[in-house]
Amino acid sequence: MHVWIEAVFGILFPVARPPRPWARLERPFCERCAEPFARPVAASFECANCAKRNWSLGRLRAAYREQGSVREAILGFKYGRKFHL
Numbered sequence: 001m002h003v004w005i006e007a008v009f010g011i012l013f014p015v016a017r018p019p020r021p022w023a024r025l026e027r028p029f030c031e032r033c034a035e036p037f038a039r040p041v042a043a044s045f046e047c048a049n050c051a052k053r054n055w056s057l058g059r060l061r062a063a064y065r066e067q068g069s070v071r072e073a074i075l076g077f078k079y080g081r082k083f084h085l
Contacts, residue, residue: 033059
């Protein structure tokens with residue numbers, strides 16, 4: 001009987017996962033600078049900013065979107081001299 005009760009509670013009240021603090025960068029995004037693109041794109045592309053420039057680097061790819069705690073960490077490292085991040 002105890003197993004059935006646990007099964008029913010598992011269905012009614014599933015274990016809640018805490019929200020992920022970082023938003024993973026997902027396609028579509030610019031192949032050169034990894035700027036996210038809002039609409040679906042069929043093939044790889046460069047954003048308007050990269051297309052009109054002659055960059056010395058080939059590509060740059062971010063793992064996460066620059067928002068929330070990721071943005072705070074970047075700004076702290078870059079401008080706040082918080083190198084322990």
